[in-house]
Amino acid sequence: xxxxxxxxxxxxxxxxxxxxxxxxxxxxxxxxxxxxxxxxxxxxxxxxxxxxxxxxxxxxxxxxxxxxxxxxxxxxxxxxxxxxxxxxxxxxxxxxxxxxxxxxxxxxxxxxxxxxxxxxxxxxxxxxxxxxxxxxxxxxxxxxxxxxxxxxxxxxxxxxxxxxxxxxxxxxxxxxxxxxxxxxxxxxxxxxxxxxxxxxxxxxxxxxxxxxxxxxxxxxxxxxxxxxxxxxxxxxxxxxxxxxxxxxxxxxxxxxxxxxxxxxxxxxxxxxxxxxxxxxxxxxxxxxx
Amino acid sequence: xxxxxxxxxxxxxxxxxxxxxxxxxxxxxxxxxxxxxxxxxxxxxxxxxxxxxxxxxxxxxxxxxxxxxxxxxxxxxxxxxxxxxxxxxxxxxxxxxxxxxxxxxxxxxxxxxxxxxxxxxxxxxxxxxxxxxxxxxxxxxxxxxxxxxxxxxxxxxxxxxxxxxxxxxxxxxxxxxxxxxxxxxxxxxxxxxxxxxxxxxxxxxxxxxxxxxxxxxxxxxxxxxxxxxxxxxxxxxxxxxxxxxxxxxxxxxxxxxxxxxxxxxxxxxxxxxxxxxxxxxxxxxxxxxxxxxxxxxxxxxxxxxxxxxxxxxxxxxxxxxxxxxxxxxxxxxxxxxxxxxxxxxxxxxxxxxxxxxxxxxxxxxxxxxxxxxxxxxxxxxxxxxxxxxxxxxxxxxxxxxxxxxxxxxxxxxxxxxxxxxxxxxxxxxxxxxxxxxxxxxxxxxxxxxxxxxxxxxxxxxxxxxxxxxxxxxxxxxxxxxxxxxxxxxxxxxxxxxxxxxxxxxxxxxxxxxxxxxxxxxxxxxxxxxxxxxxxxxxxxxxxxxxxxxxxxxxxxxxxxxxxxxxxxxxxxxxxxxxxxxxxxxxxxxxxxxxxxxxxxxxxxxxxxxxxxxxxxxxxxx
Numbered sequence: 001x002x003x004x005x006x007x008x009x010x011x012x013x014x015x016x017x018x019x020x021x022x023x024x025x026x027x028x029x030x031x032x033x034x035x036x037x038x039x040x041x042x043x044x045x046x047x048x049x050x051x052x053x054x055x056x057x058x059x060x061x062x063x064x065x066x067x068x069x070x071x072x073x074x075x076x077x078x079x080x081x082x083x084x085x086x087x088x089x090x091x092x093x094x095x096x097x098x099x100x101x102x103x104x105x106x107x108x109x110x111x112x113x114x115x116x117x118x119x120x121x122x123x124x125x126x127x128x129x130x131x132x133x134x135x136x137x138x139x140x141x142x143x144x145x146x147x148x149x150x151x152x153x154x155x156x157x158x159x160x161x162x163x164x165x166x167x168x169x170x171x172x173x174x175x176x177x178x179x180x181x182x183x184x185x186x187x188x189x190x191x192x193x194x195x196x197x198x199x200x201x202x203x204x205x206x207x208x209x210x211x212x213x214x215x216x217x218x219x220x221x222x223x224x225x226x227x228x229x230x231x232x233x234x235x236x237x238x239x240x241x242x243x244x245x246x247x248x249x250x251x252x253x254x255x256x257x258x259x260x261x262x263x264x265x266x267x268x269x270x271x272x273x274x275x276x277x278x279x280x281x282x283x284x285x286x287x288x289x
Numbered sequence: 290x291x292x293x294x295x296x297x298x299x300x301x302x303x304x305x306x307x308x309x310x311x312x313x314x315x316x317x318x319x320x321x322x323x324x325x326x327x328x329x330x331x332x333x334x335x336x337x338x339x340x341x342x343x344x345x346x347x348x349x350x351x352x353x354x355x356x357x358x359x360x361x362x363x364x365x366x367x368x369x370x371x372x373x374x375x376x377x378x379x380x381x382x383x384x385x386x387x388x389x390x391x392x393x394x395x396x397x398x399x400x401x402x403x404x405x406x407x408x409x410x411x412x413x414x415x416x417x418x419x420x421x422x423x424x425x426x427x428x429x430x431x432x433x434x435x436x437x438x439x440x441x442x443x444x445x446x447x448x449x450x451x452x453x454x455x456x457x458x459x460x461x462x463x464x465x466x467x468x469x470x471x472x473x474x475x476x477x478x479x480x481x482x483x484x485x486x487x488x489x490x491x492x493x494x495x496x497x498x499x500x501x502x503x504x505x506x507x508x509x510x511x512x513x514x515x516x517x518x519x520x521x522x523x524x525x526x527x528x529x530x531x532x533x534x535x536x537x538x539x540x541x542x543x544x545x546x547x548x549x550x551x552x553x554x555x556x557x558x559x560x561x562x563x564x565x566x567x568x569x570x571x572x573x574x575x576x577x578x579x580x581x582x583x584x585x586x587x588x589x590x591x592x593x594x595x596x597x598x599x600x601x602x603x604x605x606x607x608x609x610x611x612x613x614x615x616x617x618x619x620x621x622x623x624x625x626x627x628x629x630x631x632x633x634x635x636x637x638x639x640x641x642x643x644x645x646x647x648x649x650x651x652x653x654x655x656x657x658x659x660x661x662x663x664x665x666x667x668x669x670x671x672x673x674x675x676x677x678x679x680x681x682x683x684x685x686x687x688x689x690x691x692x693x694x695x696x697x698x699x700x701x702x703x704x705x706x707x708x709x710x711x712x713x714x715x716x717x718x719x720x721x722x723x724x725x726x727x728x729x730x731x732x733x734x735x736x737x738x739x740x741x742x743x744x745x746x747x748x749x750x751x752x753x754x755x756x757x758x759x760x761x762x763x764x765x766x767x768x769x770x771x772x773x774x775x776x777x778x779x780x781x782x783x784x785x786x787x788x789x790x791x792x793x794x795x796x797x798x799x800x801x802x803x804x805x806x807x808x809x810x811x812x813x814x815x816x817x818x819x820x821x822x823x824x825x826x827x828x829x830x831x832x833x834x835x836x837x838x839x840x841x842x843x844x845x846x847x848x849x850x851x852x853x854x855x856x857x858x859x860x861x862x863x864x865x866x867x868x869x870x871x872x873x874x875x876x877x878x879x880x881x882x883x884x885x886x887x888x889x890x891x892x893x894x895x896x897x898x899x900x901x902x903x904x905x906x907x908x909x910x
Binding site for chain 1: 319414418421424425428448450582587588590591
């Protein structure tokens with residue numbers, strides 16, 4: 001039985017219409033909708049591939065406040081996970097990537113009744129953090145082989161190895177696809193370009209079945225949810241949260257708004273006078289001016 | 290290579306019935322559907338019948354999908370009234386033929402396949418799951434090969450797989466039939482060409498206009514001058530909150546006198562009776578031609594939002610579910626919704642010069658070929674270990690107002706499932722064992738008898754329906770014929786003789802311009818009532834109709850024109866329902882992007898369905 005863990009993150013929804021900013025340009029977290037991070041969703045897809053192709057069991061873990069269970073629910077829809085784990089404790093507040101990795105390491109250790117996890121997937125990065133450090137650091141703490149930028153993989157269960165394709169794109173160089181073989185266990189961060197391909201009848205049938213099951217399970221996701229605090233995770237308070245974070249925040253830059261080529265202006269459609277500037281602009285564009 | 294007991298190719302109502310039945314017989318079956326979702330490639334008239342026969346078994350939809358079908362399935366309306374309208378300009382002669390509709394009928398529901406088939410799929414899929422089978426969408430079967438004793442299915446999307454048996458439920462343009470050469474392509478004179486539009490009309494207005502009780506519906510057939518001298522006619526079925534308006538003609542008749550399919554619809558819409566049936570109060574924007582372009586745009590933007598809100602509220606208000614708006618807390622009572630609608634209307638009139646005029650609202654344009662079972666049903670509906678069902682086997686009943694296709698496909702599906710189940714139990718898939726047995730089961734079906742012999746009881750009923758019409762002044766020969774047929778003994782002898790001669794000899798007389806065009810025209814002219822329409826419908830252009838359709842474009846065409854200068858291809862310039870063919874010099878060329886996959890060009894082309902998930906995506910069907 002292949003045991004697969006997935007590390008996910010609840011992130012602000014940066015898509016148009018869902019994100020809200022304070023007047024000083026910083027993110028208004030209270031008003032911004034939170035969703036399962038897009039890179040976490042891709043990691044979930046990779047885990048689902050393991051379920052369909054290798055009949056893997058899936059355990060999902062996330063560190064965050066109680067509200068983060070909504071990300072676990074969304075991840076269960078994508079993966080039909082057997083287990084959802086929320087690592088939540090006030091002591092975890094203010095954690096940098098290293099302190100987060102400490103929590104995740106112990107969390108992964110508790111998955112499936114402390115059975116060894118063969119593969120851990122995580123997203124390439126978080127859309128609100130962008131450092132891409134949590135995955136590799138967790139791998140290092142677990143002592144797992146780390147494979148980054150993975151765009152495709154197959155597992156040889158007989159030999160207990162994974163054969164992965166990594167996308168390496170370095171500035172000034174041709175894009176390289178590296179095929180690499182590694183013994184299990186491994187920690188894999190999934191490249192954003194990853195797509196699961198189910199190209200046999202059995203895989204399609206299994207995918208359909210698990211998708212239905214995942215949707216059904218997620219309706220009662222709390223039955224699958226386990227919440228761990230620092231004690232349950234056997235964590236040393238000095239190694240988590242702010243005390244466990246060696247990163248010293250010297251200065252906080254404003255979170256830049258997503259790049260956009262458009263500016264939005266709200267116009268009252270019931271008042272024709274407010275439409276004049278808009279019409280003028282449209283005509284300008286239509287005329288190619 | 291993966292191996293499965295049975296593969297069903299095509300996820301229409303027949304294919305889904307086969308999956309459900311095989312699964313209920315504890316057999317493992319997979320269904321392969323090319324559309325990205327079940328129902329997106331299916332079009333029907335459509336009425337789904339459940340029939341009965343005192344002597345022979347019929348397998349109905351409720352036998353396959355459960356006795357609570359009528360209360361659980363997303364059906365439209367229970368058809369309680371059936372009319373035949375003879376038309377001649379503004380004169381209409383109406384005949385109540387409900388008795389014919391009720392003949393051997395348990396029920397007949399109007400349906401929209403994109404609503405019904407996903408429901409059938411859900412039930413079929415649940416049953417199939419239990420036996421290791423299921424539905425796979427977005428996959429197009431491209432080839433079937435027999436290597437030694439293995440049957441190998443190839444697709445554009447998946448690794449090839451092996452099966453013991455196949456049910457071909459891939460419709461009138463069956464590629465399985467084409468691949469296997471199990472039958473010839475249907476000839477134009479063997480198929481009907483159908484074209485249809487879905488028209489939006491509020492639920493309560495439908496009931497008021499057609500004098501219907503809640504959930505009940507009516508069906509209307511049209512013949513006479515609306516046929517534009519073709520053999521066939523028009524139909525209008527009431528759905529829950531839409532109408533299905535269409536025209537069905539012998540394809541041979543259309544080929545001999547080509548006309549644009551959309552024009553066949555337009556002539557129906559222009560008929561005063563129909564234009565009154567489909568009429569609705571529709572907001573018409575003031576063009577404001579005297580305003581500058583800038584100001585016109587300004588007004589358009591403001592009006593769009595208000596009209597959207599107005600329409601949404603109005604359709605809801607005139608529906609059975611209007612109470613939901615109160616329950617959701619948006620309104621305190623029903624009257625408040627009415628006054629909100631009125632106030633938006635007044636705003637649109639007063640502030641923006643919008644007029645509320647009589648017109649109609651079209652939602653979806655569609656087209657398909659329909660096999661005429663009398664002429665093209667496969668005598669041996671099998672090839673090796675493949676059984677053909679429904680449209681793929683050329684099976685459908687079209688005898689005057691008796692129009693049945695979906696129920697025939699379901700009946701076939703059960704019979705094919707029984708044959709395959711027996712073969713799986715005895716591990717014998719030889720055509721002499723499985724195919725012959727299926728053929729014998731199909732021959733036992735009352736539907737097969739309907740496709741081969743004249744039913745004297747149905748004929749008697751028909752004569753009863755028309756007995757009070759004075760035909761003497763219309764067609765003396767027909768009048769004599771009808772008078773003679775009223776004599777029981779003569780009728781028995783005539784039907785016996787006709788059945789000896791066979792449909793082939795009789796059909797050219799019965800299905801002719803005389804019966805579909807001339808007689809109804811004269812009937813309406815001499816005996817019809819004058820109907821006037823209170824408005825002139827503004828009919829969308831073909832481009833506007835195509836623009837409303839949804840496609841997942843395939844960069845590669847799925848059709849290859851074989852002879853660019855043939856007479857047949859030249860006729861397609863008119864006959865293709867979405868105008869995919871045009872001239873390039875003297876050559877007829879194809880632009881496949883707007884294709885609705887009806888197959889009207891398949892006779893003169895190398896025709897395939899698009900690859901998985903590609904092509905037309907019907908929303909109503």
